[in-house]
Structure formats: C-alpha cells, structure tokens
Amino acid sequence: FGAMDDRLDEDTASDVDEYDFDESGWSSPCSEARGEQTYHVLDAEELRRKQREAVERVCNVLSVGEDVAHALLKHCNWDGNVVNDRWFEDHESTRIAVGLVEFEEVETHSNTCGICFDRLDEKELCGVACGHKYCHACWNGYFHAAIERGPHCLTVRCPEPGCSAHVPKSFVENKVHGEHLRRYKSFWNRSLVEECPTLKWCPGPNCQCAVQCTATSTETLDIICDCGHAFCWGCLEEAHRPVLCKTVRRWLAKNSAESENLVWILANSKPCPKCKRPIEKNQGCMHMTCSAPCRHEFCWLCLEPWRKHGEQTGGPYQCNRYIKAKEQGLYEEEEVTRRKAKCSLERYMHYFERWDAHDKARNRAKKDLVELNSKLDSLSSRFASTANQLKFFTDAYLQIIECRRILKWTYAYGYFHFMDSADPTQQEFLEFLQGEAEMSLEKLHHVAETNVEHLLENPSEFNNYRSKLTGLTCVAKDYFDKLVIELEHGFHHLSSRYSESPGTSLGQSSSPSGASTGPSVIAKNSRKLEQLISMGFDLREAQAALEEGNGDMGEATTILLASLTVGDA
Ligand SMILES: [Zn+2]
Ligand SMILES: [Zn+2]
Ligand SMILES: [Zn+2]
Ligand SMILES: [Zn+2]
Ligand SMILES: [Zn+2]
Ligand SMILES: [Zn+2]
Ligand SMILES: [Zn+2]
Structure with a gap:
C-alpha cells in the first residue's frame, strides 16, 4: 500500500x-510541561556528586578535613553558606555545638578501658580528640548500638559521661564492619536529602531519586519524577492538582473511616438496569454495553441510559x-x-x-x-x-x-x-x-x-x-x-x-x-x-x-x- x-x-x-x-495556539496534545517546572529530579549518582561537592567546598573554604566538613554540614542542614557564616562569625559556639574539642592527654586510667575496665596495652586502646580511651571491642559495641538506634548515630559522641567530643566519620568506619558499616554509610548518603529542606525523596516504589524544589515544604505542587511517579510536593501523596493537600488528607481519612460500609461498592459488577443480569466492567470508559441479546447501553456510574449523556x-x-x-x-x-x-x-x-x-x-x-x-x-x-x-x-x-x-x-x-x-x-x-x-x-x-x-x-x-x-x-x-x-x-x-x-x-x-x-x-x-x-x-x-x-x-x-x-x- x-x-x-x-x-x-x-x-x-x-x-x-x-x-x-x-x-497559532497549537500545542502538542500532551505537552511535557504540566504545571510549573520549578523542580529538578536528581538520581542516586547526582545526589552523591552533590554531596561530594558540598563536602569538598567546605574542606577548601574552611581548611578542615572531610570528617569535620561532614559534621558541620550535617549540623547546618547541608547548607554550605550557613556553614561558612557560622564558622567565621560564631566560631567557638559552632565548634562546641558540633563537639570539636582540643586534644588533651587524660592521665588517669590511661591503661584501662573506660567501659569494661580491662587493663590493656596502650596500643589496644584508642580514642578521639578528648583523650578518653576504650578497647576495640567496646567501641565496636558502642557504635553497633548507636547504628541500630537509627540516623542519630551520625552525631555520635564520646561514650564518657559528660564528654561531648565529636567522633569522626572515618573513626566509626574503621571500627564497624559488614551490615553495620553499610547501614552507617547509607545514613550519611540519605542525610543530604533528609535534612536539606529543599530536597525530598520520591515516594515512588523502588525509586532512588530525590527532587529539589524551592517551593515551601507544605506547598501543593505536582512533581513528576523521572521514574514516572507523580506526587505532591506538599504531602507526598499521589499528585492531586487542582485540589489542596488539606482536602486530600480529609478525603483519605474519610475513606478509611467509611471503608467498612463500602465493601459492596468495591465489587466489580452491577446488574444491567434493563435485564438485571450482572455485567462486569472490564474496560476503562464508563460507557457500558450489555451483552447480546439485551445490548442495553448505560452509564456505569449512574446506571442511566447512555443516550441521556x-x-x-x-x-x-x-x-x-x-x-x-x-x-x-x-x-x-x-x-x-x-x-x-x-x-x-x-x-x-x-x-x-x-x-x-x-x-x-x-x-x-x-x-x-x-x-x-x-x-x-x-x-x-x-x-x-x-x-x-x-x-x-x-x-x-x-x-x-x-x-x-x-x-x-x-x-x-x-x-x-x-x-x-x-x-x-x-x-x-x-x-x-x-x-x-x-x-x-x-x-x-x-x-x-x-x-x-x-x-x-x-x-x-x-x-x-x-x-x-x-x-x-x-x-x-x-x-x-x-x-x-x-x-x-x-x-x-x-x-x-x-x-x-x-x-x-x-x-x-x-x-x-x-x-x-x-x-x-x-x-x-x-x-x-x-x-x-x-x-x-x-x-x-x-x-x-x-x-x-x-x-x-x-x-x-x-x-x-x-x-x-x-x-x-
Ligand atoms: Zn573495653
Ligand atoms: Zn571523651
Ligand atoms: Zn521517582
Ligand atoms: Zn498534597
Ligand atoms: Zn442487559
Ligand atoms: Zn468503551
Ligand atoms: Zn452516568
């Protein structure tokens, strides 16, 4: 042909x-731009790069190591500008808040682990800047417990009561292994998105992407992630423009309260309004046609004849x-x-x-x-x-x-x-x-x-x-x-x-x-x-x-x- x-x-x-x-007013029937495009989708690779860049920048500007840069960024919700301002304008209190203390040699018990009180060789004991020393097994147990409690382990402090010395990221990573190490690292990776107010995870199933958006965190705004999942920036429910988040919340709450009453509605068949035989809805549109010989055409929703529509x-x-x-x-x-x-x-x-x-x-x-x-x-x-x-x-x-x-x-x-x-x-x-x-x-x-x-x-x-x-x-x-x-x-x-x-x-x-x-x-x-x-x-x-x-x-x-x-x- x-x-x-x-x-x-x-x-x-x-x-x-x-x-x-x-x-001329023509536009493609399904234009890519639905709603305002004030957001950016970041995949796992982009997120890692963004995090690495933030750390490098703090290292360079403040002349500090990566461990300190991580601690400062976490303290300031991953905003590099806030880190700069606090560091240069309010240096002492920022150091104290993060737990950066000057090193001091602690004389007493220098050969005893502060947790299990075993007397050990000096080389089997170690500690952070404050000088409190513990054996490897005790550090390990301490970190395991912290990691199991959740992302707070990222700001773990020296175990000595009353001591708030910061424990460097690299120190923890040297002491823990296997599943605990993997979990600790993933808490750091997730920390950027979870603490930065302009970033949110896509709630789509198995999606590793995050979305960066300048809208306030409670604003109703439809987001379409690269994975295809469309969700609302404000409430993370499925996208619901033009309805407000408040309405969606009330509606979903109402639905779960009424769900017992509605079991019958969820059944997938209704009787044909003319011949009363059950007819199953197996297509997308609401225009139903009963099977032969009835052939009655009606609306699935109101059961009125279709011609009335x-x-x-x-x-x-x-x-x-x-x-x-x-x-x-x-x-x-x-x-x-x-x-x-x-x-x-x-x-x-x-x-x-x-x-x-x-x-x-x-x-x-x-x-x-x-x-x-x-x-x-x-x-x-x-x-x-x-x-x-x-x-x-x-x-x-x-x-x-x-x-x-x-x-x-x-x-x-x-x-x-x-x-x-x-x-x-x-x-x-x-x-x-x-x-x-x-x-x-x-x-x-x-x-x-x-x-x-x-x-x-x-x-x-x-x-x-x-x-x-x-x-x-x-x-x-x-x-x-x-x-x-x-x-x-x-x-x-x-x-x-x-x-x-x-x-x-x-x-x-x-x-x-x-x-x-x-x-x-x-x-x-x-x-x-x-x-x-x-x-x-x-x-x-x-x-x-x-x-x-x-x-x-x-x-x-x-x-x-x-x-x-x-x-x-
Ligand atoms: Zn010990
Ligand atoms: Zn200490
Ligand atoms: Zn997604
Ligand atoms: Zn919403
Ligand atoms: Zn019929
Ligand atoms: Zn149809
Ligand atoms: Zn109808």
Missing part, C-alpha cells in the same frame, strides 16, 4: 509544522450531579436522624463511587498503555511509520491517565466544598465543567480503546483513526485545562463571564429539540467556537464543522483535522 504510505508521510509532516508553530440529545448531563434529597419535617425525631445519616452516607457514596471509578479506570489505562507500548513495534512496521509518528497513541493514553487523575480529585473537592454552605451557582459551575470534561474524556477513552489488532487488519482506517484520536486528545486536554484553572481560581473567572449573559442556564438546555437552539446551547457553541479558534482553526470553517457535527466538539475537530489533511495533500 505504497499510496497510503505517501499520504501518511505528508500529513505527518504538516502536523509537525502545526505543532511547532506556537503562535450525549450533548446531541440536548438533554442535561446529570451523571456527575448529586441531587440533594428534600428534607421533610413529617418524621419523628429518630426517623429524621436516621434519614439524615442515610442521606449523608448516600451523598458520600455518590462522590466516593465516582472518585473510585475514575481511580480504577486510571489504573486500567496505565496497564493498557504498557500493553500498547509493546504493540507499537508491530504497528510501526505495518504502517511503515516511525515511533514519533505513532506518538499520538501514547499521547492519547497519557492524556487519559492525567484526566482521570484530575477528575478523581474534583470529586473529593466537591464532597467537602459543597458539604455545608453549598453555593448552588458554584456547584452548578463545577458540575457543568466536570460534565463537559467527563464527556470529552469518555469519548477519548472509548476511541482509544479501539482494538489495535483491528487497525492492523484494516490499514485503510488508520489515517482516519489517527486524526480522530489526535483531535479528541486535544479537546479533552482543553476541557481539563479549563476545569483545573477554574477550580484553582475559585470559579471567579467563569462566574463573572456567565453573569454577564442573564438567562443562561449552564449545562441545562431548556430546548428539547436539539443542539442548535436554546440560549445555553448557543452559549456552549460560542465557547466551542472560541476553543476551536484558539486551537488555530479558521472561524468560518469552525462554524461549519460545528454545524456539521451537531455541536459535538469531537466530531467538529475530526472534520477540521480531516480537511487540513485533504487540503495539504
């Missing part, structure tokens, strides 16, 4: 041009919306309490179930990405394309994983934020944005889950698939960027913009007739137009594409991308 190869090359070339042309029906997207049960004053006090408890549990379950479902879908997508990566080789030989030309596959999955993560945390946010003083307008804004973002994600995830084998058997569908997936990735990224920004800014931006146009009811179309009429649909469409234009499309063409796609962003983008390809060929 030489003809197809040519076309593929051409439209790839045009895409590359578009992506590089930043001024489409924008094209003009119907409200209510899956993400928790409707507060109206309270009635007709019940006995006990009954009211019981109902309230039931309501609060139901409310929590609404949020938890969505949080949990997106978490599971995210893990599923992570696994799928690994599997996909293993298939890329056969794809690239089948379509004679380079790994870079197939990047759109992995881009789509990375975007899905990121979107699931964001969505998940917006539910923890929603649970707490609207618990007591619910601002109905704000809640409506969040649910509207969530709903839009969720729709774009479900579409993307559904298309991304298309069987790769199917593509291998039907190469003619490849180009179409490629532009569709690329377009959907773009659209999802856009919706989620907006969701994150609005949430981080407390919805002020959006609320002021929408209050300017009275009569606009967000997310709820008053018109049952379709996507092309009704005030909210027009408002929605103008936002979509704005989006398409910001993506670099021509206004007139974007309008036509939106009309042709019945207001569906995914369709419109596909149409526009396809016309780009044709135009170039």
Whole structure:
C-alpha cells in the first residue's frame, strides 16, 4: 500500500509544522510541561556528586578535613553558606555545638578501658580528640548500638559521661564492619536529602531519586519524577492538582473511616438496569454495553441510559450531579436522624463511587498503555511509520491517565466544598465543567480503546483513526485545562463571564429539540467556537464543522483535522 504510505508521510509532516508553530495556539496534545517546572529530579549518582561537592567546598573554604566538613554540614542542614557564616562569625559556639574539642592527654586510667575496665596495652586502646580511651571491642559495641538506634548515630559522641567530643566519620568506619558499616554509610548518603529542606525523596516504589524544589515544604505542587511517579510536593501523596493537600488528607481519612460500609461498592459488577443480569466492567470508559441479546447501553456510574449523556440529545448531563434529597419535617425525631445519616452516607457514596471509578479506570489505562507500548513495534512496521509518528497513541493514553487523575480529585473537592454552605451557582459551575470534561474524556477513552489488532487488519482506517484520536486528545486536554484553572481560581473567572449573559442556564438546555437552539446551547457553541479558534482553526470553517457535527466538539475537530489533511495533500 505504497499510496497510503505517501499520504501518511505528508500529513505527518504538516502536523509537525502545526505543532511547532506556537503562535497559532497549537500545542502538542500532551505537552511535557504540566504545571510549573520549578523542580529538578536528581538520581542516586547526582545526589552523591552533590554531596561530594558540598563536602569538598567546605574542606577548601574552611581548611578542615572531610570528617569535620561532614559534621558541620550535617549540623547546618547541608547548607554550605550557613556553614561558612557560622564558622567565621560564631566560631567557638559552632565548634562546641558540633563537639570539636582540643586534644588533651587524660592521665588517669590511661591503661584501662573506660567501659569494661580491662587493663590493656596502650596500643589496644584508642580514642578521639578528648583523650578518653576504650578497647576495640567496646567501641565496636558502642557504635553497633548507636547504628541500630537509627540516623542519630551520625552525631555520635564520646561514650564518657559528660564528654561531648565529636567522633569522626572515618573513626566509626574503621571500627564497624559488614551490615553495620553499610547501614552507617547509607545514613550519611540519605542525610543530604533528609535534612536539606529543599530536597525530598520520591515516594515512588523502588525509586532512588530525590527532587529539589524551592517551593515551601507544605506547598501543593505536582512533581513528576523521572521514574514516572507523580506526587505532591506538599504531602507526598499521589499528585492531586487542582485540589489542596488539606482536602486530600480529609478525603483519605474519610475513606478509611467509611471503608467498612463500602465493601459492596468495591465489587466489580452491577446488574444491567434493563435485564438485571450482572455485567462486569472490564474496560476503562464508563460507557457500558450489555451483552447480546439485551445490548442495553448505560452509564456505569449512574446506571442511566447512555443516550441521556450525549450533548446531541440536548438533554442535561446529570451523571456527575448529586441531587440533594428534600428534607421533610413529617418524621419523628429518630426517623429524621436516621434519614439524615442515610442521606449523608448516600451523598458520600455518590462522590466516593465516582472518585473510585475514575481511580480504577486510571489504573486500567496505565496497564493498557504498557500493553500498547509493546504493540507499537508491530504497528510501526505495518504502517511503515516511525515511533514519533505513532506518538499520538501514547499521547492519547497519557492524556487519559492525567484526566482521570484530575477528575478523581474534583470529586473529593466537591464532597467537602459543597458539604455545608453549598453555593448552588458554584456547584452548578463545577458540575457543568466536570460534565463537559467527563464527556470529552469518555469519548477519548472509548476511541482509544479501539482494538489495535483491528487497525492492523484494516490499514485503510488508520489515517482516519489517527486524526480522530489526535483531535479528541486535544479537546479533552482543553476541557481539563479549563476545569483545573477554574477550580484553582475559585470559579471567579467563569462566574463573572456567565453573569454577564442573564438567562443562561449552564449545562441545562431548556430546548428539547436539539443542539442548535436554546440560549445555553448557543452559549456552549460560542465557547466551542472560541476553543476551536484558539486551537488555530479558521472561524468560518469552525462554524461549519460545528454545524456539521451537531455541536459535538469531537466530531467538529475530526472534520477540521480531516480537511487540513485533504487540503495539504
Ligand atoms: Zn573495653
Ligand atoms: Zn571523651
Ligand atoms: Zn521517582
Ligand atoms: Zn498534597
Ligand atoms: Zn442487559
Ligand atoms: Zn452516568
Ligand atoms: Zn468503551
């Protein structure tokens, strides 16, 4: 299929041009820079080098040995500048604090070990600068006990009661062996990261990297380590932008408190709402299709028919919306309490179930990405394309994983934020944005889950698939960027913009007739137009594409991308 190869090359070339042309508003669907890049990842090798350099610098500037340099740096949280300042401005008290004493010969008991009181040859006894002498076995036992107690062994002092003489690092290393020596050395290696306030270990499984960041140690900031683990600088939990650490802590505590009640939720199957047969969720997206002959399509989360979730029906997207049960004053006090408890549990379950479902879908997508990566080789030989030309596959999955993560945390946010003083307008804004973002994600995830084998058997569908997936990735990224920004800014931006146009009811179309009429649909469409234009499309063409796609962003983008390809060929 030489003809197809040519076309593929051409439209790839045009895409590359578009992506590089930043001024037009194009950006790669999965840009490397998520959030602010104010941090640096250091691997084990870099950490050792950094530590060595700090020690060497102190040795040179202060004219001291490595042992003293280690002790001073540890005392000053590995900040070389602080070491300098203290050493030159407050010399005596710094020496005392670290235990650097002048050598003095201790006359009495000079032939007796101060711990076991054995009388020994002078050469079998040794000590540090203070002159207190002990036998090798006693030093060894003393250090072993200190090392077993933990990293405090790095500041171990002379065992003589009342003596605070510093014991040099090299002295300890000469006296201990095997596992104890290994442990002692690793305490020193870890000391840099553990005591320096601008460094933290990556909490990723088996990761040896540390991250250097200038943010205050409690600031909420997403970090992506070289190992791929994304975590929060402030609380070291999994990354949770745009939600605050405080919310995450409360949410995780709530989950563990409620976990007993929720066992049933964690079951992986639900009855089909139509035929009642149990149906198992084994794909990432929430769009479920019951097996033959029922074939009922429904939403895994709310069990409502899937067609209710489409924008094209003009119907409200209510899956993400928790409707507060109206309270009635007709019940006995006990009954009211019981109902309230039931309501609060139901409310929590609404949020938890969505949080949990997106978490599971995210893990599923992570696994799928690994599997996909293993298939890329056969794809690239089948379509004679380079790994870079197939990047759109992995881009789509990375975007899905990121979107699931964001969505998940917006539910923890929603649970707490609207618990007591619910601002109905704000809640409506969040649910509207969530709903839009969720729709774009479900579409993307559904298309991304298309069987790769199917593509291998039907190469003619490849180009179409490629532009569709690329377009959907773009659209999802856009919706989620907006969701994150609005949430981080407390919805002020959006609320002021929408209050300017009275009569606009967000997310709820008053018109049952379709996507092309009704005030909210027009408002929605103008936002979509704005989006398409910001993506670099021509206004007139974007309008036509939106009309042709019945207001569906995914369709419109596909149409526009396809016309780009044709135009170039
Ligand atoms: Zn002894
Ligand atoms: Zn001593
Ligand atoms: Zn890591
Ligand atoms: Zn955090
Ligand atoms: Zn069914
Ligand atoms: Zn639903
Ligand atoms: Zn699907």
